[in-house]
Amino acid sequence: MLSIFQILFVCFILFAIFGVVQKRRSGDLGPKGALFWVLFWIGVGVAVVWPESTAKIAHIFSIGRGVDLVLYISIATLFYLLFRLHIKIEQVGRDVTTLIRKMAIDDAKKSLKE
Amino acid sequence: MFIAIVPAFNEAKHIFNVVTRLHPHVDRVIVVDDCSTDNTAFLAKEAGAFVISHGVNRGQGASLQTGHVCALDLGATHVLHFDGDGQFDVSDILPAYTKLKESGVDVLFGSRFLGKDSNIPFLKRYLFFPIGRLINRLFARVRLRDVHNGFRILNRKALLHVVITQDGMAHATQIPALVQRYKLQYIEHPVLVTYHEFGQGLRGGVTIVRDLFMDRFIR
Numbered sequence: 001m002l003s004i005f006q007i008l009f010v011c012f013i014l015f016a017i018f019g020v021v022q023k024r025r026s027g028d029l030g031p032k033g034a035l036f037w038v039l040f041w042i043g044v045g046v047a048v049v050w051p052e053s054t055a056k057i058a059h060i061f062s063i064g065r066g067v068d069l070v071l072y073i074s075i076a077t078l079f080y081l082l083f084r085l086h087i088k089i090e091q092v093g094r095d096v097t098t099l100i101r102k103m104a105i106d107d108a109k110k111s112l113k114e
Numbered sequence: 115m116f117i118a119i120v121p122a123f124n125e126a127k128h129i130f131n132v133v134t135r136l137h138p139h140v141d142r143v144i145v146v147d148d149c150s151t152d153n154t155a156f157l158a159k160e161a162g163a164f165v166i167s168h169g170v171n172r173g174q175g176a177s178l179q180t181g182h183v184c185a186l187d188l189g190a191t192h193v194l195h196f197d198g199d200g201q202f203d204v205s206d207i208l209p210a211y212t213k214l215k216e217s218g219v220d221v222l223f224g225s226r227f228l229g230k231d232s233n234i235p236f237l238k239r240y241l242f243f244p245i246g247r248l249i250n251r252l253f254a255r256v257r258l259r260d261v262h263n264g265f266r267i268l269n270r271k272a273l274l275h276v277v278i279t280q281d282g283m284a285h286a287t288q289i290p291a292l293v294q295r296y297k298l299q300y301i302e303h304p305v306l307v308t309y310h311e312f313g314q315g316l317r318g319g320v321t322i323v324r325d326l327f328m329d330r331f332i333r
Binding site: 087091093094096097100103104105107108112 | 170184
């Protein structure tokens with residue numbers, strides 16, 4: 001019998017998968033990205049409905065509890081995503097510089113002609 | 115055409131004098147005003163500089179690159195990097211320019227440690243600079259006596275290769291790294307630096323290392 005927490009979480013996962021499918025249809029998400037996110041949410045679903053399954057995988061990696069495994073993976077993923085985000089911000093910063101440079105030079109040339 | 119590029123951010127106190135003193139030594143002075151909140155741009159223009167104003171503050175590296183793009187456009191054969199805070203001495207320009215031409219190298223890096231007696235703060239001389247030299251060797255693979263000296267002369271060939279993408283202060287490591295990558299010839303030349311303020315502190319140094327590290331992951 002599923003607990004209230006599990007039912008709510010499964011509903012959330014179904015909602016998330018529905019969102020992924022919609023994004024794929026509208027073209028916002030590529031086929032690889034869509035597959036990754038569907039598999040990710042299915043994985044989360046399995047871990048929520050059958051918590052002991054994470055314990056089994058954890059044992060393979062010599063980690064005591066399934067919850068710990070999930071925690072470790074979550075932290076590693078979060079760090080990675082943060083790093084990616086940081087790089088993206090740097091790239092955007094450089095694009096901004098290119099734009100500012102072009103505008104500044106164009107303005108300077110214009111004022112020289114006047 | 116020998117063009118001086120002066121990156122300036124809130125340098126109203128010094129910029130007029132810097133530009134006025136530069137004029138007799140170069141053909142043209144470009145001041146890149148990096149969105150100053152004081153009247154740096156106005157004073158630079160009054161002093162006779164060609165002023166380019168960034169609409170948003172982007173950092174010293176970005177300002178230098180803006181100067182590079184403009185100098186190339188104006189047909190520069192050589193460019194001089196010269197700080198806007200009055201820390202350099204204009205009497206160093208001609209000897210440096212002559213040395214660059216006579217030795218046939220592409221880039222000249224100014225150095226505080228080659229004879230001229232600059233009043234370098236103690237902490238900088240004995241702690242920050244040795245660390246900086248190590249970082250330079252690590253990221254740029256260049257052995258320079260003076261790590262972050264804003265006095266440089268580049269010829270047109272170097273100007274075409276040295277495209278600065280480090281918007282902040284890490285450009286001072288990126289420039290020698292690009293010189294090394296494109297196998298440009300370089301020399302160091304003694305210049306005098308008069309410190310009006312401390313400049314880069316420990317925090318600035320950490321930011322530089324972070325920027326250099328992140329650069330490895332940016333396409």
